[in-house]
Amino acid sequence: KVGGALQEPAGGRRGGGAGAMAEGALARAFEEEGWELEAGAAAAAGAVAREAGLRAADLVLEYDSWALGALAAADGGRVSAGALQRFGAHLRAARQKAPRIGRGNAPGAAAAKAAVALDELEAPPAQPPPGAGGAGAEGDPDFRLRTAVPVGGSKKRILADLPGMAPGRGFLDRVGRGQAKVLLGEGLQFGERADAPGRAAVEVVGGRAAQVPLAVRHLRDGLGDRARFVDGRIARLEAELRERGVECGRPVTVVANEPTVFVGWVCCDSEGRLNEASIMLEGGIQSSGGSRVRLDTSKLPADVSLFPGQVVAVEGVNPSGHCLIALRVLYGAPRPVPLSSPAELGAAAKRTGSAGLDLVVASGPFSTSEDLSYAPLEALLGQLHGGSGSAPPDLLVLVGPFVDREHPHVASGALDLTFRDLFLEKPRALIQQYCEAAGPGARVMLLPAIRDAQHKAVFPQPALSAADFADLPAGQVTCVGNPGLFRVNELLVGCTSHDVLKHLSAAELQRGQAPGSDRLGRLAGHLLGQRSFYPLFPPAPGACLDSQVAACYPQALDLGAAGTPDLLILPSDLNPFAKRIRCAPMEAAAAGHEGPLREAARGAASAPGGAGELVCLNPGRLARGPTGGTFARLRVQPAAAGLDHAAGAPAATNGPQPHDLGARSRVEVVRV
Numbered sequence: 001k002v003g004g005a006l007q008e009p010a011g012g013r014r015g016g017g018a019g020a021m022a023e024g025a026l027a028r029a030f031e032e033e034g035w036e037l038e039a040g041a042a043a044a045a046g047a048v049a050r051e052a053g054l055r056a057a058d059l060v061l062e063y064d065s066w067a068l069g070a071l072a073a074a075d076g077g078r079v080s081a082g083a084l085q086r087f088g089a090h091l092r093a094a095r096q097k098a099p100r101i102g103r104g105n106a107p108g109a110a111a112a113k114a115a116v117a118l119d120e121l122e123a124p125p126a127q128p129p130p131g132a133g134g135a136g137a138e139g140d141p142d143f144r145l146r147t148a149v150p151v152g153g154s155k156k157r158i159l160a161d162l163p164g165m166a167p168g169r170g171f172l173d174r175v176g177r178g179q180a181k182v183l184l185g186e187g188l189q190f191g192e193r194a195d196a197p198g199r200a201a202v203e204v205v206g207g208r209a210a211q212v213p214l215a216v217r218h219l220r221d222g223l224g225d226r227a228r229f230v231d232g233r234i235a236r237l238e239a240e241l242r243e244r245g246v247e248c249g250r251p252v253t254v255v256a257n258e259p260t261v262f263v264g265w266v267c268c269d270s271e272g273r274l275n276e277a278s279i280m281l282e283g284g285i286q287s288s289g290g291s292r293v294r295l296d297t298s299k300l301p302a303d304v305s306l307f308p309g310q311v312v313a314v315e316g317v318n319p320s321g322h323c324l325i326a327l328r329v330l331y332g333a334p335r336p337v338p339l340s341s342p343a344e345l346g347a348a349a350k351r352t353g354s355a356g357l358d359l360v361v362a363s364g365p366f367s368t369s370e371d372l373s374y375a376p377l378e379a380l381l382g383q384l385h386g387g388s389g390s391a392p393p394d395l396l397v398l399v400g401p402f403v404d405r406e407h408p409h410v411a412s413g414a415l416d417l418t419f420r421d422l423f424l425e426k427p428r429a430l431i432q433q434y435c436e437a438a439g440p441g442a443r444v445m446l447l448p449a450i451r452d453a454q455h456k457a458v459f460p461q462p463a464l465s466a467a468d469f470a471d472l473p474a475g476q477v478t479c480v481g482n483p484g485l486f487r488v489n490e491l492l493v494g495c496t497s498h499d500v501l502k503h504l505s506a507a508e509l510q511r512g513q514a515p516g517s518d519r520l521g522r523l524a525g526h527l528l529g530q531r532s533f534y535p536l537f538p539p540a541p542g543a544c545l546d547s548q549v550a551a552c553y554p555q556a557l558d559l560g561a562a563g564t565p566d567l568l569i570l571p572s573d574l575n576p577f578a579k580r581i582r583c584a585p586m587e588a589a590a591a592g593h594e595g596p597l598r599e600a601a602r603g604a605a606s607a608p609g610g611a612g613e614l615v616c617l618n619p620g621r622l623a624r625g626p627t628g629g630t631f632a633r634l635r636v637q638p639a640a641a642g643l644d645h646a647a648g649a650p651a652a653t654n655g656p657q658p659h660d661l662g663a664r665s666r667v668e669v670v671r672v
Helices: 016-032 041-052 056-070 081-097 109-114 223-243 342-355 375-384 419-438 500-507 519-530 547-552 596-606 640-646
Strands: 180-184 202-204 256-268 279-283 292-296 304-306 311-318 323-330 357-363 395-399 443-447 477-479 484-488 491-495 509-511 567-569 577-582 587-589 613-618 630-636 665-671
Touching (some): 016 056, 041 056, 056 081, 292 311, 342 640, 395 491, 443 484, 519 577, 613 630, 613 665
Parallel strands (some): 443 477
Antiparallel strands (some): 256 279, 311 323, 357 630
16 A cells, blocks of 8 residues: 555556446446546546546546536537546646645655555445444444444444434424314315225326436536526417417517517516516517517506516507507416316226325425424324324325425534435435335325435436335335426326425515405416426525526426426415415406407417316425424315216216316315
């Protein structure tokens, strides 16, 4: 050994097995960060690693940082031997410029530190000596999974001994535990449940191909990517209006003395919150070259609702070319709700029987601010299946964050273990215990959050690793990205962990809100009209919206990719709610004004499923500060047409029918 690393034997290369193993490690490390090694590049990467004294993961991170500015994305994610040679020259130049301080820079010291053998590029973590780590460590095969990172040399601490792992008094002394409040469908009745496996058939829309991969390369979007991100939504609305006979696509700055339709996105003329004097309409790149015009909404009635990033169609006049006077505004066009044939509804009714579908939704954080015991999550899972005699739900949806980066213990950096170890030890272990106790018929859906410290903070966000639950039967735990679209029997469900309602509420310009109006329903309706899980642009601070990733995986943010969801789950810090929302175009118009936009809105509403209903649900947070929070439980009756088909009775119609979830669902919010 020289400098703690192995050198090649003099007079020859090391054995081919070690080199092949190292080249494989290098290829995997590059692949995890979204790079592909060309033929012969692995050997060049090994040479650079040996010279610079870098292991595989560190080498890839250094190359990733260098390539961002040096290659200008010209290589399209491929790594050539020539690029690695230039990268090696860059590292040598950086070392020569670095200050030389102390005896460690004596002649021969740098070469000794840089000598790293190929088989050391991906060395496994050092194991503690026998007997280290306290009681219970010796001879325990699961000891490595239950311990933190090394503290003070080879000493380790078991997770249960870490501070903050016992439930705090705020949660233990909580009041109202188990209390439920019905938000929707109070008078509905349900039959007796038959405990049969496979009551809930769960399927992710689009499969893995539509999901953002774990190896996604992010934080690379530029101004051009952001401009194209919004322009694509403008082009989509223009194309749909043309299909309905509406002439549009003229530049927003063109002089128009007669009512004309313009399409663009709402923006502010300066930094700060949108107000009536700062509303601008920016046209598309193809139609308007990105030009902007002032939008005057004084002719519209009091119920005007606009926010930055909202793609709208405006019918109005522009006498000077500098100010567009709006006579009608169409706030986007939602996709129709899904329809199912009587046979499909009958298959779903056979699965659940007269008891219908039982669905539970809980959103993180899953531990109170006083500790990291995850007592709220443990109480929830025990409440669902803890010897109370009630059967577990058909599907349990858990929405992150699972390891909240804003938790005081996490944000302070005082933990003696990695965030991933904390995830594996606490929430993952509790979920696995619940699945084993509930049996193979119970299903769990996991959706991450931007605030997950153990996961990538990019939106749209990859799904959690399904390999963490490989010990369970296949399909019992399903991981979906953020946002996520999935089907449960005949129902289409959409969900995002972003607090988009809170973000929209802070950015929205609402004029003349009538007393008793449904503000939350209106905010949720904006998502439907914009067909986006996050239509706000520029995004709120901390949203981590990556327009380049969204462009590479367009279905990730598309709320209407498979039609407007029957159930839209939007966890928020706002008060829990469940609302029935009509899936129809929203608009505002001057009194007595009729025009092509009005006809287009009527045509969209009259299409099959164009005026259907969906349920929007905010389950609240499972933990609120030092005490417990709430979760939601949703019971869905089988469709009447499905029960008739399952019983062999003739159907009233053989055509596809809307699911009408709001009329056959009972939603209650429950205190943990």
